[in-house]
Amino acid sequence: MSERRRATIQDVADRAGVSKMTVSRVLNDDPKVSDKTRQKVQQIANELNYRPNVSARRLASSKSYFIGLLYDNPSEGYISQFLLGALKSCRAKGYHLVVDEASGESEQQLQITRSLIEETRVDGVILLPPVCDQPEVIEVLKESGVPFIRVAPDTQLDCSPYVCMDDYQAAFEMTQLLINKGHTEIGFIIGNPNQGASRLRYQGYMDALRSNKLAIVPETIEQGYFTYKSGLSAAEKILTSSKRPTAVFASNDDMAAATISVANRLQIKVPDELSVVGYDDTHIAQALWPPLTTVRQPIAEMANRAVELLSSGQVSKERKPKASEYRQVLDFELKSRDSVISPT
Amino acid sequence: MSERRRATIQDVADRAGVSKMTVSRVLNDDPKVSDKTRQKVQQIANELNYRPNVSARRLASSKSYFIGLLYDNPSEGYISQFLLGALKSCRAKGYHLVVDEASGESEQQLQITRSLIEETRVDGVILLPPVCDQPEVIEVLKESGVPFIRVAPDTQLDCSPYVCMDDYQAAFEMTQLLINKGHTEIGFIIGNPNQGASRLRYQGYMDALRSNKLAIVPETIEQGYFTYKSGLSAAEKILTSSKRPTAVFASNDDMAAATISVANRLQIKVPDELSVVGYDDTHIAQALWPPLTTVRQPIAEMANRAVELLSSGQVSKERKPKASEYRQVLDFELKSRDSVISPT
DNA sequence: CTGAAAGCGCTTACAG
DNA sequence: CTGAAAGCGCTTACAG
Incomplete structure (x- = not known):
């Protein structure tokens, strides 16, 4: 429990035979210090195991860090x-x-x-x-x-x-990926409307359908709020509707996880009878079964x-x-x- | 972009007609200040929208907060x-x-x-x-x-x-829960040996088996490291062994998720053919299908x-x-x- | 109950 | 290239 006082800038200055100012300059990589002085100061600072006090620095300078x-x-x-x-x-x-x-x-x-x-x-x-x-x-x-x-x-x-x-583009490409696999009936769970990304993803999905001349089926599009729970009820509506799609695109991974869960409960096999994709590539994407196809957000x-x-x-x-x-x-x-x- | 200087303790003191010291006392709830003074200072502080500077406080006191x-x-x-x-x-x-x-x-x-x-x-x-x-x-x-x-x-x-x-007790009780459900062949995935909790959970599991006079089957006990990936290989060994258990207790949720994933891949139905339990009750526990029985850590x-x-x-x-x-x-x-x- | 003084450990601005 | 002075905004320790 050695309780020796920590070295301050003054200690370093005294030992190096220079002023505090010079020590400060060395510490902040100020170029106008002679190499000789710089080296000496640095050496002493090391010897003394000197660490600048962040609070003092914050107070004296205008930055808070x-x-x-x-x-x-x-x-x-x-x-x-x-x-x-x-x-x-x-x-x-x-x-x-x-x-x-x-x-x-x-x-x-x-x-x-x-x-x-x-x-x-x-x-x-x-x-x-x-x-x-x-x-x-x-x-x-x-x-x-x-x-x-x-x-x-x-x-x-x-x-x-x-x-x-580019949320729009990502959603477009993900939808296109499903279409390329042969899906023509693709459901969608929209994200929380309080985020712009929700709208962009939705638009990307819609435009991909349109540009492939696929029908937009309102029964397979539901509002969610990015929570697992909201995904549960959205997925339930989509999967029990009379127009059950062969794939569901959820606007985030949590809602995709919920979709898989509902499918399992309804005895719909994933991916055999239902493909599911998510968005984000968060931790759970790889912890689900089957591992989730999703959009990796950086x-x-x-x-x-x-x-x-x-x-x-x-x-x-x-x-x-x-x-x-x-x-x-x-x-x-x-x-x-x-x-x-x-x-x- | 109004850029007025923020009020300091001095400003408050001046306006209140007291010393900085008194203001400081009021701020720190020092009881030896008269009610009258206290109220006045507080009012002025509010008017001036005064906020103490954390860095100054840190520097002057011996605490860093x-x-x-x-x-x-x-x-x-x-x-x-x-x-x-x-x-x-x-x-x-x-x-x-x-x-x-x-x-x-x-x-x-x-x-x-x-x-x-x-x-x-x-x-x-x-x-x-x-x-x-x-x-x-x-x-x-x-x-x-x-x-x-x-x-x-x-x-x-x-x-x-x-x-x-109490990791030991929790693991014991969780194992007992499985036994009460009728399971007699219960596999276990051990946590990373660099944590004491791993050993305690393992012991709790073992002791529950012993106290119920159930056999301990080495083929159904595998080492994991708390990662999803380590759970994958541990589960694979357990589920493909000649003594496949009817339940698996994984030492955390991630490894339990991995176990469910492996079971699915091997066409083993969860929970119909295999019960799985985890530990932690982290976010994924409820996002899995089926929702995971697990130990909630506070x-x-x-x-x-x-x-x-x-x-x-x-x-x-x-x-x-x-x-x-x-x-x-x-x-x-x-x-x-x-x-x-x-x-x- | 209240205050004047000193100081926390740095940096800024000014000199030289 | 280097330094003496002042100050950042608080608190501690001491008086009264």
Whole structure:
């Protein structure tokens, strides 16, 4: 239990025979320090096992080295992937992530957002869907001047930089994949209408049907809300309707899992009698049986980009980002697994 | 984009006609302030929308208001549940959680631990299994004097307070549940040997068999590592052995999911021909078909307790915790769902 | 019950 | 290339 005081910048300066200022410069890679001095300081710092005090640094400089993350999303798989990605990315850049659930009433969301800005004094904020489209939250952020990045936003696309993927195109291609396998009756479970991605996926599905001149059958299209439970009732309606399709495309993996579950209960064999596909490629996609054909969203990569934009100073109070930095569209990937076969 | 300076303690003091000290006292609920003064200060603070600067507070006081969380665990469901619980709990107590993955070589783990102590200067650390049993990590923590709480530790039980559940008892009861249903041939997939919980669960299973005078069949017991993939090969061996059991108890949900998947592939109907049970009650337990009978671990509650112990000062550098606070055993629950029926 | 002083460990802005 | 001074916004310890 040795309890020796930790070395401070002053200790290093004294031992190296220089001023605190010079030590600070070495620490921050300021180029205008002679190599000789730099080496000496670095050596002493090592010997003393010196670590700068983050709070002191925060207080003295204008930066807080905090990045806020606001979520409000029912899919645990999605959040945990994003969280882990962002956490890793922050650490690598000397930042800390402050995570808050911005759920509940709009007034409550506002309070949480304000606390992030005023108490934690974050250098930037990342907004996940659907909170990224809350006008009031955006307004508060804009007023405060704190830079923010949104993930897959749906509205006010010019109010902040954002990262996203092409949901329309992915849904189109996934539907096309089913059609290529020979499916002509394809059901669809729509995602929560509070997210733009839901609409885009739905449109991609519809347009793929249309461009293949396939009929759109309302009985096989149901509203879901991205939760497993909502998937259960949506799938039940689709699979017990008089026009039962040979394939179902669910707007996320959780609802696809629910669809498989309902099919099993109804003694409909997956994939033999029903192909099922999902969206996200979260953890459960590979834990289901059969393993789920799904769209891989680059979730961790999105987190990484968002943190990078904020920490690198590419986006900051002072600097408006360049147009090319404004909208980052990341690649998706169709993951073909065993939940799809040709209809018999 | 209004960019007015944020109010400081000085501003509040000036406007209230008192010293900074008094404002500080009001803010920290110091009882020796007159009601009149207190009210006045509070009112002015509200008017000015004053928020204390966390970094300044950290620097001036001896506390950092940071709690570190070290994990090194392959089960995404487990981590994300713990993480979300801890995050919520920290926020409620004015702390921030600093999360690090302590994976890789032992040397690397040490470096991460040291950085948490020396750079972030956490007030306390939470250690998840299996990193909670790394002797070197524990050693560094003890030397530093930083209090730490471990979750489900296996070794050196007297070196820190810990939260856990009764893994032995839970596994015993779950096995008994299967036996009560009429199963006499019950396979088992062991968890990663780097965690004490694996051994306890295994023992609980064995003892339940023994106390019911059931034979222990080595061909139906396989080693797994808590990953879905390891569950796949373990289940394959058990289900293709000449002594195929009528039920399989997997040491976590991911491996149970893998067992169901293998059974499906081998045309073994679950639960009709094979009952399957898991452990943890993570997200996927209810997303599988059939919904998984499993042991609910109070993961979020464990997180909450751990944060509470650290933030409340019940455990700190100065104060050794009382014996009753040292070991907190939380309740588990058997979740009966549809993956178990009586054998035919 | 209240306050003046000193200091936490850094960085910014200014000199030289 | 280097340093002395001032200050970031709080709290601790001491007086009264």
